[in-house]
Amino acid sequence: MESEAFQLTKSEIERLVTLGSLAPSGGNIQPWRVVVASRTLEIYLDCVRSTSFIDVERYASIFSLGSFAENVIIASEALGLVYDFRFIGYESIDKPLAKFEYYRRSTVQVNNFPLLYNQIEKRITNRKLFDGKIIEQDLIDNLKKVATQLDGLCELWTISSEQDKKIAAQILGKADRIRMHHPKLHEQMFGELRWNKQQVEQTQDGIDIDTLELPTVAVKLLSILRYYKVARRFFPQKVIESMPKSSVLGCSHFCCLSVKCEINPENLFIAGRILQRLWLTATEYNLAVQPWTVLPFFLIRTILFPGSGFSEAEEHEVRELGQKIKTLFGMPQDSFPLFLFRISKTSDFPSVRSLRVPWEMFTEIKNQVEQCN
Ligand SMILES: Cc1cc2nc3c(=O)[nH]c(=O)nc-3n(C[C@H](O)[C@H](O)[C@H](O)COP(=O)(O)O)c2cc1C
Secondary structure, eight states, rough: OOOOOOOHHHHHHHHOOOOHTTOGGGGGGOOOOEEEEEEEEEEEEEETOOOOOOSGHHHHHHHHHHHHHHHHHHHHHTTTTTEEEEEOSOTTTOOEEEEEEEEEEEESSOOOOOHTTHHHHOOOOOOOOOEEEEOHHHHHHHHHHHHHTTOOOOOEEOOHHHHHHHHHHHHHHHHHHHHHHSSSHHHHHHEEEEEEEHHHHHHHHSGGGGOOOHHHHHHHHHHHHSSSHHHHHHHHHHHHTTTTHHHHHHEEEHHHHHHHOOOOOOHHHHHHHHHHHHHHHHTTEEEEEOOOOOHHHHHEEEEEEEETTSSSHHHHHHHHHHHHHHHHTTTTTTTTEEEEEEEEOOSSSOOOOOOOOHHHHHEEEEOOOOOOO
């Protein structure tokens, strides 16, 4: 078919954007919007969903749009669609960040990511506790190779000794305490939680409390912590700071995806694409992945947008914690620790999946498309 006359079918659109939306996003906010017009598919930020304190300058959302786009790239290839993909840039909220242009359906099947395609619907955040079993080095080396794809912008750093994981847990605990004691962050963190099935099904976003894999007593504790004054008054700093310890000590490797160049929308978008490839590869290896990203996004705010919401003391502490993370991983000064996460060896998968809003809710189709396949 000639490219001018080419149109995506409704079922192709549905498949592409549904798989796109299975990308991870902080707090499961799903900050994307899609506009399709016959043979183009444009990805926008959603102006309402990308406004939290932690999503400074919508940077966390732009990162997630990169992961969304990566899923669409992988799905386009699997569907045999011939396309061009372009990152446009972040001009303003009403302009697309990235654009796919489709030309035809391929007669020869060329799929660069057949294995990753099968993992898109399996990928999940796994917050269970693990027993510290160590992942084979060849798998870790492969993940490190994946991280350097797309022009070597990113690098994957890992630690696995008990001593190093203890230090990581201390650093994360301090960042969690800053979050818990900051009124706005506290409010937004608890605003993301969905406490029962009814809330989960009504919103189809946010963090379903069951996905936190907490014992009943911890859920009760969390439900008390949601009252800011109670959290400040009755929970000593040390208790909050110790919370990440068992999760981090029980993982195999604690990891950091770093960016070598400047932190800007384009590099964040590319890093989001890389994260998605990494996470899908880890899924293929049956590894459990859980991000731990409060500190990196605090760092972005403190370093790139100082004076925008933290006190001087908080900014100072965040900078110190950022430096400690770099030292822990042995990272050079010009690298930025963008995404922290733990990976674990497991056959114990979460019983509950985070929901997504239906694709029609975030997709606008501008012209009549063929209904057939
Ligand atoms: C930028 C970003 C930050 C995240 N931060 C955390 C985090 O600090 N802790 C955590 O448990 N999950 C974190 N997640 C995972 C999301 O909560 C998860 O992707 C979302 O709830 C959807 O669930 P799913 O990954 O199982 O599909 C993060 C994901 C992204 C993309």
